[in-house]
Amino acid sequence: TLKGKTAIITGSNSGIGLGVARELARAGANVVLNSFTDRPEDHKLAEDLGKEFGVVARYIKADMSSAEECRALVEQAGICDILVNNAGIQYVSPIDKFPADKWNAIIAINLSSAFHTTAAALPMMREAGWGRIVNIASAHGLTASPYKSAYVAAKHGVVGLTKVTALETAEEPITCNAICPGYVLTPLVEAQIPDQMKTHNMGREEVIKKVMLERQPSREFATVEQLGGTAVFLCSDAAAQITGTTISVDGGWTAL
Ligand code: NAD
Numbered sequence: 001t002l003k004g005k006t007a008i009i010t011g012s013n014s015g016i017g018l019g020v021a022r023e024l025a026r027a028g029a030n031v032v033l034n035s036f037t038d039r040p041e042d043h044k045l046a047e048d049l050g051k052e053f054g055v056v057a058r059y060i061k062a063d064m065s066s067a068e069e070c071r072a073l074v075e076q077a078g079i080c081d082i083l084v085n086n087a088g089i090q091y092v093s094p095i096d097k098f099p100a101d102k103w104n105a106i107i108a109i110n111l112s113s114a115f116h117t118t119a120a121a122l123p124m125m126r127e128a129g130w131g132r133i134v135n136i137a138s139a140h141g142l143t144a145s146p147y148k149s150a151y152v153a154a155k156h157g158v159v160g161l162t163k164v165t166a167l168e169t170a171e172e173p174i175t176c177n178a179i180c181p182g183y184v185l186t187p188l189v190e191a192q193i194p195d196q197m198k199t200h201n202m203g204r205e206e207v208i209k210k211v212m213l214e215r216q217p218s219r220e221f222a223t224v225e226q227l228g229g230t231a232v233f234l235c236s237d238a239a240a241q242i243t244g245t246t247i248s249v250d251g252g253w254t255a256l
Pocket residue numbers: 010011012013014015016017034035036062063064065086087088089109110136137138139180181182183184185186187188189
């Protein structure tokens with residue numbers, strides 16, 4: 001059980017981040033949700049989650065493209081036993097047409113944010129004498145696809161940062177690992193299905209299995225609950241000697 005621990009999950013008002021926050025809360029952790037917006041529904045999400053699982057849940061607005069705001073998120077939370085670096089965006093274009101501002105934004109949000117939050121969180125973990133850092137990388141942290149230069153570079157960077165963080169904390173009761181999801185069924189992905197059905201003139205099941213999950217041998221999406229469960233495992237005592245590595249949750253993608 002993670003009762004009494006506090007987890008900060010970046011980019012957690014939707015998708016995988018929210019799924020991970022829910023599983024950590026189910027396991028008893030207090031949670032800090034985050035995104036770059038500051039809407040009533042963001043705070044409501046935290047309030048509802050707190051009630052559902054009987055934990056303390058807060059929402060803190062911070063833009064993960066800003067180094068200062070990344071560090072301020074951790075400072076404002078005031079305590080960080082578990083840090084889940086999840087915020088991420090995607091942009092697809094050939095390298096010679098890839099807009100420089102998109103490259104910079106992806107590197108900042110998908111990679112540099114994890115450096116800044118980790119830097120701010122480590123002193124707190126050392127003070128507490130325990131810590132878990134879980135970086136949400138991707139199958140694209142281990143393999144590549146054309147037209148995703150910034151994303152693939154950032155996610156490979158996250159895997160590298162994970163290893164360095166693990167080595168710097170190796171003799172302490174702190175671990176750092178990366179989860180590498182394949183294709184996950186999030187609201188964003190769900191929303192693409194109707195378009196893909198039209199483009200390929202296929203039914204829902206066919207477009208999922210033949211087009212969207214072409215690289216995922218299981219032909220099943222991973223779920224946010226499965227990713228949350230993996231994060232909870234990495235925070236457990238059983239995982240105390242697991243550090244500096246990656247866990248793929250990708251239906252066999254990286255075995256191909
Ligand atoms: P999503 O768009 O549902 O979630 C992204 C989250 O990041 C949202 O909460 C969003 O508000 C937040 N975010 C975006 N920009 C931000 C910023 N500047 N500051 C703070 N928060 C910001 O997408 P998702 O699929 O849940 O992705 C979550 C993570 O999982 C990402 O790092 C993504 O690369 C990774 N991932 C997703 C998949 C997939 O198939 N969905 C696969 C592999 C890895």
